[in-house]
Amino acid sequence: MTGQERRADVNDTPMMTLPDGPIDIRLIASDMDGTLLDGNSNLPDEFWPLMHELAVRDIAFVPASGRQLATLDTMFSGTDAGHSYIAENGSIVTFHGQVVSTTCIDMPTVNEMIDVTRRVSSDGSYNLGLVVCGQNSAYVERTDAEFYAEAHKYYAQLEVVDDLKQAAAHDNVLKLATYDFTDISAFVDDQVPHLRQSHQVAESSRHWVDMMNPVANKGRGLTALQESLGIGPEHTVVFGDFLNDLELFDHADYSYAMANAHPDVTARARYRAPSNIDHGVMTVVRALLAL
Numbered sequence: 001m002t003g004q005e006r007r008a009d010v011n012d013t014p015m016m017t018l019p020d021g022p023i024d025i026r027l028i029a030s031d032m033d034g035t036l037l038d039g040n041s042n043l044p045d046e047f048w049p050l051m052h053e054l055a056v057r058d059i060a061f062v063p064a065s066g067r068q069l070a071t072l073d074t075m076f077s078g079t080d081a082g083h084s085y086i087a088e089n090g091s092i093v094t095f096h097g098q099v100v101s102t103t104c105i106d107m108p109t110v111n112e113m114i115d116v117t118r119r120v121s122s123d124g125s126y127n128l129g130l131v132v133c134g135q136n137s138a139y140v141e142r143t144d145a146e147f148y149a150e151a152h153k154y155y156a157q158l159e160v161v162d163d164l165k166q167a168a169a170h171d172n173v174l175k176l177a178t179y180d181f182t183d184i185s186a187f188v189d190d191q192v193p194h195l196r197q198s199h200q201v202a203e204s205s206r207h208w209v210d211m212m213n214p215v216a217n218k219g220r221g222l223t224a225l226q227e228s229l230g231i232g233p234e235h236t237v238v239f240g241d242f243l244n245d246l247e248l249f250d251h252a253d254y255s256y257a258m259a260n261a262h263p264d265v266t267a268r269a270r271y272r273a274p275s276n277i278d279h280g281v282m283t284v285v286r287a288l289l290a291l
Contacts, residue, residue: 015259016280017271018287025059025288026235029086029222029248030281032065032072033205034241035258039277041153043075050282053291060095062086062225064218066177066204066244068138069094070157088133089202089210089244090221091174101224102135103216104172109199113176113211114164116191126191127181131155132164134171139164150179150207175212184209202244210244219247226251237288239273239281240265256284 030036038044054061063072064086072085083097093100110132117130121142129147132139138155140148141164152158154177161167180187184207188196195201200212218240226232236252238245241261249255249268257269258280266272274280285291 015272015274015278016284016287018284019254019271023254023288024235025237025254027060027062027226027229027231028054028237028239028285029062029064029218029225029252030239031218031241031245031248032063032067034260034276035239035245036063036281037276038279044279044282046279046282050285050291053289054285057289060084060229060231062095064090064222064238064240064245064248066154066202066208066210068133068155068157070137071154074156084225086218086221086225088174089200089204089212089216090218090247091133091212091216092135093221093224095225095228100228101221102172102174103213103220104135104174105176105199105211105213105216107168107173109195109211110168110173110176111165113178113192114168117178120187120191126187128187129179130164131158131177131179132168132173133175133177134168134173136171138177139167139171146181147179151177154208175210175216177208177210179208181207183207204242204244217247218245219249219251222248222251237285239284240269241276254288256280 062084066089069087084095086093092102117128120126121128129142131151137157137159139159139161199214200216202210233253237254238248238252239256241258255269256271256273257266258273259275273284
């Protein structure tokens with residue numbers, strides 16, 4: 001613990017550290033799964049009045065997620081969130097419904113991943129499903145109920161197509177999301193290890209990996225939003241729990257790792273928050289605003 005932070009009373013709020021002294025918050029960016037969402041992948045009921053309080057104080061709250069823009073818009077529709085998101089792991093950023101930035105992946109890599117996924121699925125090497133994430137929609141070829149249900153959790157706008165290559169050719173592809181029913185890292189290391197050097201490869205869980213343009217990540221998305229709003233890191237608070245959140249922490253003076261975070265995330269963060277199950281994001285924000 002540094003001299004610039006203090007630990008909250010562990011009897012009241014376990015696993016929380018706070019800055020030493022008042023801070024001027026103007027922007028809050030939070031990951032969703034494992035961070036803002038509870039153990040059932042829902043937004044806690046107490047989140048909504050807190051959102052209203054942030055809006056009253058003119059503090060922008062922006063979900064920063066690997067989820068699809070349409071999925072986030074559905075989750076926050078009709079709220080004070082104002083249709084502002086860092087979506088698709090930073091590949092598309094919006095503020096009040098206006099696109100701030102997009103970062104697309106190259107078509108040769110798109111076609112390579114489609115070919116590899118088809119091959120290893122056909123020969124039984126891996127039990128995979130590929131989602132081609134376009135700006136207009138997400139697309140899948142695999143249609144079994146188990147995979148489709150998993151994909152639809154994160155992609156509300158999801159279209160089943162006969163040919164992913166054809167669908168990709170008619171959209172701007174933001175990222176490629178691959179789901180492995182066992183362990184996605186083994187597939188990447190075995191079949192496409194070179195993409196770790198040439199592209200942004202972000203594991204968002206044990207089962208999902210996102211492949212994107214080499215410059216795309218949540219941190220770059222946050223920077224684009226900060227520049228658009230004229231808000232610097234000194235006025236920014238971020239929350240995260242997994243590896244695809246790491247770059248967020250490089251662009252905010254107040255970076256929070258959840259108690260349930262990956263060890264690498266905990267090491268990068270400056271402060272600690274209670275777990276998502278304990279509604280850590282809301283707990284810290286209320287403490288920072290003295291609510």
